[in-house]
Amino acid sequence: IAAGKEIKIDVPKNFLKGTQSTTITISRFPAIKFAKHLKYLVGYPHGCIEQTVSQLFPQLYFEDIAKLVAPEMYRTNNPVYYVKEGIRKIESMQLYDGSIAYWQGGTETSWWGSVYAAHFLVEAKKAGFNVSESMLNKLTKYLSQKAKDQSTFDYVTYLPTGRTIKKIASKEILYSLYVLALAGEGDIATMNYYKARPHLVSEDMRYLLAGSYALMGRWNSYYEIVPNAFTPERTDRLTGGSFDSDIRANAIMLNVLLEVEPANKQIPLIIKYLTQNADRMYSTQERSFAFLALGKAASLNADANVTVDILVDGSS
16 A cells, blocks of 8 residues: 555455454565465475475564464464474484485485475574584585586476477576575585586576575675576476476575675566466465565565554444
8 A cells, every 4th residue: 555545445245144254464564465375384284394394484584474464373382483393393304314304204305305494494593593403414414415416307498489498407406505505515616517507507596506606705606697687487387306386486586686685676576576476376385485585575674664544334
């Protein structure tokens, strides 16, 4: 709502009597329009490693917003409790080689899930939560070994000229390099390998590779690699592997810029793209990365004051 303006909200009245519940939430936090996605994540009932981390990440950063949009989740416990319990659960899912199992009690490793979990644990540690050093060391050691894999896959993109398929490096590799740099254990040799082979790196992963250099203070390399202008990454939706999708890819790009260069002029354009495509967010990955990015962006302007009058049937 623009300052000094008003909007009228027509509450639907065509539901069965006694079955309708209507809520209005007003906040100076612009990402509140994505509250339904956060509510979906926080209340998500399943528990594989990807879904577990997707539940936890927003609660780590946006405790107040989580309590605002999903109060039923916090009647007995607060987000801090759930984050602590989540950390314990992730630690219990670690396998002998340092990786994280896809399911609790399972033996099947999830590479993307392991990187995603490591990303969350590094951020949780920075936020002051207690994370097992030995567990995290084993996990980053696993990522360090996997990042040297040089594995590739057939990557589908949709360009104005049509659908294209090309061989690129597994997205788990570039994400691993980014998380290792975030943890202070950057692998310059492997980063240099992909810097010298840009044809192996998708557009969204270019941002992760550039961000890896920035996190290590190698700003010349960052500016050499990071794209000069925003072009939406459009790819197929994957239900396994790296759980890729175009919304997730663009949200990752935004996350990197907000982490290392929050004044980058591409940021408003990516925010606009994600906002316009909010109704296409279906997976936990899309919701988690998009909400994290939009929430971080919104928090940059969170100091603005808001005054609101609510009129119902003419009464304030």
